[in-house]
Amino acid sequence: MADPQERLEQTIRVLKDKGCRLTPQRLAMLRILSKSEGHPSAEQIYEQIRADYPTTSLATIYKTLSLLKNMNEVFEITFASVGSHYDGNKPYPHPHLICTKCGQILDPEFGPLAGISQEISRQTGYKITHQQLIFFGLCPKCQKAGQAPE
Amino acid sequence: MADPQERLEQTIRVLKDKGCRLTPQRLAMLRILSKSEGHPSAEQIYEQIRADYPTTSLATIYKTLSLLKNMNEVFEITFASVGSHYDGNKPYPHPHLICTKCGQILDPEFGPLAGISQEISRQTGYKITHQQLIFFGLCPKCQKAGQAPE
DNA sequence: CATCTAATTGATAATGATTATTTATAGAAA
DNA sequence: TTTCTATAAATAATCATTATCAATTAGATG
Numbered sequence: 001m002a003d004p005q006e007r008l009e010q011t012i013r014v015l016k017d018k019g020c021r022l023t024p025q026r027l028a029m030l031r032i033l034s035k036s037e038g039h040p041s042a043e044q045i046y047e048q049i050r051a052d053y054p055t056t057s058l059a060t061i062y063k064t065l066s067l068l069k070n071m072n073e074v075f076e077i078t079f080a081s082v083g084s085h086y087d088g089n090k091p092y093p094h095p096h097l098i099c100t101k102c103g104q105i106l107d108p109e110f111g112p113l114a115g116i117s118q119e120i121s122r123q124t125g126y127k128i129t130h131q132q133l134i135f136f137g138l139c140p141k142c143q144k145a146g147q148a149p150e
Numbered sequence: 151m152a153d154p155q156e157r158l159e160q161t162i163r164v165l166k167d168k169g170c171r172l173t174p175q176r177l178a179m180l181r182i183l184s185k186s187e188g189h190p191s192a193e194q195i196y197e198q199i200r201a202d203y204p205t206t207s208l209a210t211i212y213k214t215l216s217l218l219k220n221m222n223e224v225f226e227i228t229f230a231s232v233g234s235h236y237d238g239n240k241p242y243p244h245p246h247l248i249c250t251k252c253g254q255i256l257d258p259e260f261g262p263l264a265g266i267s268q269e270i271s272r273q274t275g276y277k278i279t280h281q282q283l284i285f286f287g288l289c290p291k292c293q294k295a296g297q298a299p300e
Numbered sequence: 301c302a303t304c305t306a307a308t309t310g311a312t313a314a315t316g317a318t319t320a321t322t323t324a325t326a327g328a329a330a
Numbered sequence: 331t332t333t334c335t336a337t338a339a340a341t342a343a344t345c346a347t348t349a350t351c352a353a354t355t356a357g358a359t360g
Contacts, residue, residue, distance in 0.1 A: 078230035099289035128287035137278035139249035
Protein backbone atom coordinates (compact mmCIF):
# COMPACT_ATOMS: atom_id res chain seq x y z
CA MET A 1 0.00 0.00 0.00
CA ALA A 2 1.25 3.44 -0.88
CA ASP A 3 1.71 6.04 1.85
CA PRO A 4 -1.72 7.64 2.36
CA GLN A 5 -0.24 11.01 3.30
CA GLU A 6 1.80 11.09 0.16
CA ARG A 7 -1.15 10.02 -1.96
CA LEU A 8 -3.24 12.78 -0.39
CA GLU A 9 -0.67 15.44 -1.17
CA GLN A 10 -0.19 14.14 -4.68
CA THR A 11 -3.91 14.30 -5.38
CA ILE A 12 -4.21 17.79 -3.94
CA ARG A 13 -1.34 18.89 -6.14
CA VAL A 14 -3.01 17.51 -9.24
CA LEU A 15 -6.32 19.15 -8.37
CA LYS A 16 -4.66 22.53 -7.94
CA ASP A 17 -2.71 22.10 -11.15
CA LYS A 18 -5.95 21.69 -13.02
CA GLY A 19 -7.43 24.75 -11.39
CA CYS A 20 -9.91 22.82 -9.28
CA ARG A 21 -11.02 24.10 -5.92
CA LEU A 22 -10.28 22.34 -2.71
CA THR A 23 -13.53 22.39 -0.77
CA PRO A 24 -13.92 20.87 2.69
CA GLN A 25 -16.07 18.08 1.23
CA ARG A 26 -13.44 17.29 -1.35
CA LEU A 27 -10.67 17.29 1.19
CA ALA A 28 -12.65 14.86 3.33
CA MET A 29 -13.14 12.61 0.33
CA LEU A 30 -9.48 12.76 -0.59
CA ARG A 31 -8.57 11.68 2.91
CA ILE A 32 -10.88 8.69 2.68
CA LEU A 33 -9.70 7.74 -0.78
CA SER A 34 -6.02 8.12 -0.05
CA LYS A 35 -6.45 5.32 2.44
CA SER A 36 -9.35 3.38 0.87
CA GLU A 37 -8.13 0.04 2.09
CA GLY A 38 -11.61 -1.40 1.82
CA HIS A 39 -12.25 -0.30 -1.74
CA PRO A 40 -15.33 1.67 -0.72
CA SER A 41 -18.38 2.18 -2.92
CA ALA A 42 -19.85 5.63 -3.54
CA GLU A 43 -22.46 4.89 -0.90
CA GLN A 44 -19.83 3.93 1.65
CA ILE A 45 -17.83 7.07 0.98
CA TYR A 46 -21.03 9.03 1.35
CA GLU A 47 -21.67 7.56 4.78
CA GLN A 48 -18.17 8.33 5.97
CA ILE A 49 -18.32 11.90 4.72
CA ARG A 50 -21.62 12.53 6.41
CA ALA A 51 -20.07 11.87 9.80
CA ASP A 52 -18.23 15.18 9.40
CA TYR A 53 -20.35 16.97 6.82
CA PRO A 54 -23.94 15.89 7.40
CA THR A 55 -25.40 17.92 4.54
CA THR A 56 -23.17 16.49 1.85
CA SER A 57 -25.06 15.21 -1.15
CA LEU A 58 -24.51 11.89 -2.84
CA ALA A 59 -24.32 13.77 -6.13
CA THR A 60 -21.21 15.52 -4.87
CA ILE A 61 -19.61 12.17 -4.17
CA TYR A 62 -20.28 11.00 -7.69
CA LYS A 63 -19.12 14.24 -9.23
CA THR A 64 -15.89 14.23 -7.30
CA LEU A 65 -15.26 10.59 -8.11
CA SER A 66 -15.77 11.34 -11.76
CA LEU A 67 -13.36 14.25 -11.54
CA LEU A 68 -10.70 12.16 -9.85
CA LYS A 69 -11.15 9.30 -12.29
CA ASN A 70 -10.47 11.64 -15.18
CA MET A 71 -7.23 12.67 -13.53
CA ASN A 72 -6.31 9.08 -12.76
CA GLU A 73 -6.24 9.87 -9.08
CA VAL A 74 -8.72 7.12 -8.28
CA PHE A 75 -9.29 3.73 -9.87
CA GLU A 76 -12.79 2.41 -10.36
CA ILE A 77 -13.50 -1.28 -10.07
CA THR A 78 -16.58 -1.42 -12.24
CA PHE A 79 -17.58 -5.00 -11.85
CA ALA A 80 -21.36 -5.16 -12.10
CA SER A 81 -22.13 -7.85 -9.55
CA VAL A 82 -20.47 -5.90 -6.74
CA GLY A 83 -21.30 -2.44 -8.05
CA SER A 84 -18.64 0.19 -8.50
CA HIS A 85 -15.89 0.47 -5.92
CA TYR A 86 -13.02 2.90 -5.71
CA ASP A 87 -9.34 2.77 -4.92
CA GLY A 88 -7.59 6.08 -4.34
CA ASN A 89 -4.49 4.54 -2.89
CA LYS A 90 -3.48 2.53 -5.93
CA PRO A 91 -5.22 4.55 -8.63
CA TYR A 92 -4.31 2.28 -11.53
CA PRO A 93 -5.49 -1.11 -12.81
CA HIS A 94 -4.40 -4.07 -10.74
CA PRO A 95 -5.72 -7.53 -9.88
CA HIS A 96 -8.45 -7.90 -7.31
CA LEU A 97 -9.80 -10.67 -5.21
CA ILE A 98 -13.54 -10.53 -4.58
CA CYS A 99 -15.57 -12.65 -2.19
CA THR A 100 -18.66 -13.72 -4.11
CA LYS A 101 -20.63 -13.95 -0.90
CA CYS A 102 -19.88 -10.88 1.19
CA GLY A 103 -18.37 -8.72 -1.53
CA GLN A 104 -15.10 -8.03 0.29
CA ILE A 105 -12.38 -6.89 -2.08
CA LEU A 106 -8.67 -7.49 -1.52
CA ASP A 107 -5.53 -6.63 -3.45
CA PRO A 108 -3.60 -9.88 -3.66
CA GLU A 109 0.17 -9.63 -3.81
CA PHE A 110 1.05 -10.53 -7.27
CA GLY A 111 4.41 -11.67 -8.56
CA PRO A 112 4.82 -13.96 -11.53
CA LEU A 113 1.82 -14.93 -13.62
CA ALA A 114 1.91 -18.72 -13.26
CA GLY A 115 0.22 -20.78 -10.59
CA ILE A 116 -1.34 -17.55 -9.51
CA SER A 117 -4.65 -18.71 -8.15
CA GLN A 118 -3.01 -21.28 -5.95
CA GLU A 119 -0.53 -18.73 -4.66
CA ILE A 120 -3.22 -16.21 -3.90
CA SER A 121 -5.32 -18.81 -2.21
CA ARG A 122 -2.41 -19.67 0.04
CA GLN A 123 -1.79 -16.03 0.87
CA THR A 124 -5.31 -14.97 1.61
CA GLY A 125 -7.19 -18.05 2.71
CA TYR A 126 -9.75 -17.49 -0.02
CA LYS A 127 -11.19 -20.45 -1.83
CA ILE A 128 -10.90 -19.26 -5.40
CA THR A 129 -13.72 -20.33 -7.66
CA HIS A 130 -13.04 -18.40 -10.81
CA GLN A 131 -11.34 -15.38 -12.21
CA GLN A 132 -11.89 -12.82 -14.87
CA LEU A 133 -9.20 -11.32 -17.01
CA ILE A 134 -10.26 -8.49 -19.24
CA PHE A 135 -8.12 -6.58 -21.68
CA PHE A 136 -9.09 -3.11 -22.78
CA GLY A 137 -7.95 -1.17 -25.76
CA LEU A 138 -8.94 0.25 -29.10
CA CYS A 139 -9.98 -2.00 -31.94
CA PRO A 140 -8.38 -1.32 -35.33
CA LYS A 141 -11.43 0.54 -36.61
CA CYS A 142 -11.52 2.88 -33.63
CA GLN A 143 -7.82 3.56 -33.87
CA LYS A 144 -8.31 4.76 -37.43
CA ALA A 145 -11.39 6.79 -36.63
CA GLY A 146 -9.34 8.84 -34.21
CA GLN A 147 -12.38 10.48 -32.69
CA ALA A 148 -13.21 11.13 -29.09
CA PRO A 149 -14.68 8.18 -27.16
CA GLU A 150 -18.47 8.13 -27.14
CA MET B 151 -15.44 -21.43 -30.96
CA ALA B 152 -17.48 -24.49 -30.06
CA ASP B 153 -19.84 -25.98 -32.62
CA PRO B 154 -23.05 -23.98 -32.33
CA GLN B 155 -25.24 -26.94 -33.27
CA GLU B 156 -23.69 -29.03 -30.53
CA ARG B 157 -24.00 -26.22 -28.00
CA LEU B 158 -27.65 -25.83 -28.94
CA GLU B 159 -28.37 -29.51 -28.43
CA GLN B 160 -26.46 -29.57 -25.17
CA THR B 161 -28.43 -26.66 -23.79
CA ILE B 162 -31.74 -28.17 -24.88
CA ARG B 163 -30.77 -31.41 -23.14
CA VAL B 164 -29.98 -29.58 -19.92
CA LEU B 165 -33.25 -27.66 -20.04
CA LYS B 166 -35.25 -30.85 -20.51
CA ASP B 167 -33.32 -32.58 -17.76
CA LYS B 168 -34.39 -29.88 -15.35
CA GLY B 169 -37.99 -30.18 -16.42
CA CYS B 170 -38.05 -26.83 -18.19
CA ARG B 171 -40.20 -26.28 -21.22
CA LEU B 172 -38.89 -25.54 -24.64
CA THR B 173 -41.01 -22.69 -25.91
CA PRO B 174 -40.58 -21.10 -29.33
CA GLN B 175 -39.18 -17.97 -27.70
CA ARG B 176 -36.69 -19.99 -25.75
CA LEU B 177 -35.63 -21.97 -28.75
CA ALA B 178 -35.06 -18.76 -30.66
CA MET B 179 -32.94 -17.46 -27.79
CA LEU B 180 -30.95 -20.66 -27.58
CA ARG B 181 -30.16 -20.43 -31.27
CA ILE B 182 -28.86 -16.91 -30.87
CA LEU B 183 -26.87 -17.74 -27.76
CA SER B 184 -25.35 -20.94 -29.11
CA LYS B 185 -23.67 -18.77 -31.72
CA SER B 186 -23.35 -15.48 -29.81
CA GLU B 187 -20.12 -14.55 -31.54
CA GLY B 188 -20.72 -10.91 -30.79
CA HIS B 189 -21.37 -11.36 -27.08
CA PRO B 190 -24.81 -9.77 -27.33
CA SER B 191 -26.45 -7.77 -24.56
CA ALA B 192 -29.99 -8.50 -23.36
CA GLU B 193 -31.21 -5.65 -25.51
CA GLN B 194 -29.48 -7.01 -28.60
CA ILE B 195 -30.92 -10.46 -28.05
CA TYR B 196 -34.31 -8.83 -27.64
CA GLU B 197 -34.01 -7.11 -30.99
CA GLN B 198 -33.02 -10.30 -32.75
CA ILE B 199 -35.86 -12.29 -31.20
CA ARG B 200 -38.42 -9.70 -32.17
CA ALA B 201 -37.62 -10.23 -35.83
CA ASP B 202 -39.33 -13.63 -35.52
CA TYR B 203 -41.52 -13.14 -32.44
CA PRO B 204 -42.60 -9.52 -32.43
CA THR B 205 -44.58 -9.74 -29.20
CA THR B 206 -41.75 -11.09 -27.08
CA SER B 207 -41.14 -9.14 -23.89
CA LEU B 208 -37.79 -7.96 -22.67
CA ALA B 209 -38.64 -9.50 -19.30
CA THR B 210 -38.70 -12.90 -20.94
CA ILE B 211 -35.19 -12.35 -22.25
CA TYR B 212 -33.95 -11.54 -18.77
CA LYS B 213 -35.77 -14.46 -17.18
CA THR B 214 -34.39 -16.91 -19.70
CA LEU B 215 -30.89 -15.51 -19.34
CA SER B 216 -31.15 -15.90 -15.60
CA LEU B 217 -32.34 -19.49 -16.00
CA LEU B 218 -29.47 -20.35 -18.33
CA LYS B 219 -26.92 -18.67 -16.10
CA ASN B 220 -28.00 -20.85 -13.19
CA MET B 221 -27.44 -23.91 -15.34
CA ASN B 222 -24.09 -22.61 -16.57
CA GLU B 223 -25.34 -22.71 -20.12
CA VAL B 224 -24.50 -19.08 -20.67
CA PHE B 225 -21.70 -16.93 -19.30
CA GLU B 226 -22.37 -13.35 -18.32
CA ILE B 227 -19.72 -10.71 -18.81
CA THR B 228 -20.80 -8.31 -16.15
CA PHE B 229 -18.43 -5.49 -16.67
CA ALA B 230 -20.22 -2.30 -15.72
CA SER B 231 -18.85 0.12 -18.30
CA VAL B 232 -20.11 -2.02 -21.16
CA GLY B 233 -23.20 -3.38 -19.43
CA SER B 234 -23.93 -7.09 -19.26
CA HIS B 235 -23.18 -9.24 -22.28
CA TYR B 236 -23.72 -12.92 -22.78
CA ASP B 237 -21.79 -15.81 -24.25
CA GLY B 238 -23.72 -19.00 -24.82
CA ASN B 239 -21.06 -20.57 -26.95
CA LYS B 240 -18.31 -20.63 -24.34
CA PRO B 241 -20.44 -20.59 -21.19
CA TYR B 242 -17.55 -20.41 -18.72
CA PRO B 243 -15.12 -17.71 -17.57
CA HIS B 244 -12.47 -16.78 -20.09
CA PRO B 245 -10.46 -13.69 -21.00
CA HIS B 246 -12.04 -10.96 -23.05
CA LEU B 247 -10.82 -8.11 -25.12
CA ILE B 248 -13.01 -5.02 -25.05
CA CYS B 249 -12.75 -1.92 -27.21
CA THR B 250 -13.16 1.02 -24.85
CA LYS B 251 -14.55 3.12 -27.64
CA CYS B 252 -17.10 1.05 -29.56
CA GLY B 253 -17.61 -1.68 -26.97
CA GLN B 254 -16.79 -4.57 -29.27
CA ILE B 255 -15.89 -7.71 -27.36
CA LEU B 256 -13.53 -10.40 -28.64
CA ASP B 257 -12.23 -13.68 -27.24
CA PRO B 258 -8.48 -13.53 -27.71
CA GLU B 259 -6.66 -16.79 -28.23
CA PHE B 260 -4.81 -17.37 -25.07
CA GLY B 261 -1.88 -19.67 -24.55
CA PRO B 262 0.78 -19.05 -21.91
CA LEU B 263 0.39 -16.22 -19.43
CA ALA B 264 3.50 -14.17 -20.18
CA GLY B 265 3.86 -11.41 -22.70
CA ILE B 266 0.15 -11.75 -23.15
CA SER B 267 -0.86 -8.24 -23.98
CA GLN B 268 1.73 -7.95 -26.68
CA GLU B 269 0.72 -11.29 -28.13
CA ILE B 270 -2.95 -10.39 -28.15
CA SER B 271 -2.22 -7.03 -29.67
CA ARG B 272 -0.36 -8.76 -32.49
CA GLN B 273 -3.22 -11.19 -33.06
CA THR B 274 -6.10 -8.77 -33.04
CA GLY B 275 -4.72 -5.41 -34.07
CA TYR B 276 -6.05 -3.85 -30.89
CA LYS B 277 -4.00 -1.21 -29.13
CA ILE B 278 -4.22 -2.49 -25.58
CA THR B 279 -4.42 0.22 -22.96
CA HIS B 280 -5.09 -1.73 -19.81
CA GLN B 281 -6.43 -4.95 -18.44
CA GLN B 282 -8.38 -6.17 -15.49
CA LEU B 283 -7.81 -9.43 -13.75
CA ILE B 284 -10.31 -10.35 -11.09
CA PHE B 285 -10.29 -13.41 -8.90
CA PHE B 286 -13.50 -14.62 -7.31
CA GLY B 287 -13.95 -16.92 -4.40
CA LEU B 288 -15.01 -17.18 -0.80
CA CYS B 289 -13.18 -15.34 1.93
CA PRO B 290 -12.27 -17.35 5.04
CA LYS B 291 -15.20 -15.96 7.02
CA CYS B 292 -17.73 -16.89 4.37
CA GLN B 293 -16.29 -20.37 4.00
CA LYS B 294 -16.88 -20.95 7.69
CA ALA B 295 -20.35 -19.42 7.66
CA GLY B 296 -21.38 -22.00 5.09
CA GLN B 297 -24.64 -20.26 4.37
CA ALA B 298 -26.33 -19.60 1.06
CA PRO B 299 -25.08 -16.57 -0.85
CA GLU B 300 -27.06 -13.41 -0.21
C1' DC C 301 -10.64 43.10 4.02
C1' DA C 302 -14.40 43.48 0.45
C1' DT C 303 -15.84 42.26 -3.98
C1' DC C 304 -16.48 39.38 -7.75
C1' DT C 305 -17.18 35.31 -10.56
C1' DA C 306 -16.78 30.82 -11.98
C1' DA C 307 -16.58 26.44 -9.73
C1' DT C 308 -18.97 23.74 -6.74
C1' DT C 309 -22.66 22.17 -3.82
C1' DG C 310 -27.12 20.23 -2.54
C1' DA C 311 -31.61 18.86 -3.68
C1' DT C 312 -34.06 16.56 -6.66
C1' DA C 313 -35.58 14.82 -11.13
C1' DA C 314 -34.37 11.84 -14.85
C1' DT C 315 -32.36 7.83 -16.80
C1' DG C 316 -31.57 3.15 -17.93
C1' DA C 317 -30.73 -1.50 -16.93
C1' DT C 318 -32.60 -5.04 -14.41
C1' DT C 319 -36.02 -7.31 -11.36
C1' DA C 320 -40.59 -8.08 -9.45
C1' DT C 321 -45.47 -8.53 -9.98
C1' DT C 322 -49.65 -9.82 -11.92
C1' DT C 323 -52.66 -11.81 -15.07
C1' DA C 324 -53.13 -14.59 -19.11
C1' DT C 325 -51.77 -18.59 -21.83
C1' DA C 326 -50.34 -23.10 -23.16
C1' DG C 327 -48.56 -27.83 -22.78
C1' DA C 328 -48.55 -32.09 -19.94
C1' DA C 329 -50.95 -35.37 -17.15
C1' DA C 330 -55.17 -37.40 -15.48
C1' DT D 331 -61.82 -32.25 -21.48
C1' DT D 332 -60.23 -30.69 -17.02
C1' DT D 333 -56.72 -29.50 -14.13
C1' DC D 334 -52.18 -28.11 -12.98
C1' DT D 335 -48.03 -25.72 -13.39
C1' DA D 336 -44.50 -23.44 -16.11
C1' DT D 337 -44.06 -19.72 -18.84
C1' DA D 338 -45.26 -15.40 -21.32
C1' DA D 339 -46.50 -10.61 -21.69
C1' DA D 340 -47.19 -6.21 -19.93
C1' DT D 341 -46.01 -3.16 -16.82
C1' DA D 342 -44.61 -1.36 -12.34
C1' DA D 343 -40.83 -1.07 -9.17
C1' DT D 344 -36.08 -0.67 -7.96
C1' DC D 345 -31.56 0.97 -7.65
C1' DA D 346 -27.29 2.97 -9.02
C1' DT D 347 -25.83 6.65 -11.49
C1' DT D 348 -26.25 11.03 -14.10
C1' DA D 349 -28.30 15.47 -15.24
C1' DT D 350 -30.32 19.83 -13.94
C1' DC D 351 -30.37 24.11 -11.75
C1' DA D 352 -30.68 27.49 -8.17
C1' DA D 353 -27.92 28.73 -4.20
C1' DT D 354 -23.46 28.97 -2.18
C1' DT D 355 -18.53 29.61 -1.79
C1' DA D 356 -13.35 29.23 -2.82
C1' DG D 357 -10.02 31.84 -4.10
C1' DA D 358 -8.35 35.56 -7.17
C1' DT D 359 -8.21 40.54 -7.49
C1' DG D 360 -8.29 45.23 -6.04
